[in-house]
Amino acid sequence: MKQFIRVMKALSDPNRVKMMKILQSRPLCVCEIKETIGVAQSTASKHLKLLEDAGLVRSFKDGLWVNYSLADGSDSPYSANMIGNLKHWLNDEAEIKNLNRILPGIDRKDIVGK
Structure with a gap:
């Protein structure tokens, strides 16, 4: 029951x-x-840690980058x-549609260069 909760x-x-x-679209x-x-980096990191602890996402290194992707579900x-x-x-939800619309224009190289 612990894992379910x-x-x-x-x-x-x-x-x-x-x-x-x-x-779902890419790591x-x-x-x-x-x-x-649209959250602070520390907030995003805390959320990702909770998702990773629940077996929903996984992190992996790519050089200096730590990437996140959906887990394979083998944890539970x-x-x-x-x-x-x-x-x-939720694919028809306006917020999700908006995220999927802006995501292709988001690139780490552009963000780091800011």
Whole structure:
């Protein structure tokens, strides 16, 4: 039951759900996630840590970058189920449509150069 509660709590915040939705398109670094969602980098990092602890996202190094992607769901059946279902949920929501519209224009090289 602990793992189930952890997954549900991780998905109880709108910004974390938004992060899950944008990570469906491609792996992203924290700076790209915070730029897309519109939160502080420290806030994005805290949210990503909760999602990672719940088995919903994974992090991996790419040189100096730490990237995040959706997990494969092997940590628990609850995380696997939610990752799979979220691919079909909320796609018609205005906020999600807007995130998917601006995401292609977000690039870490442009953000770091600011």
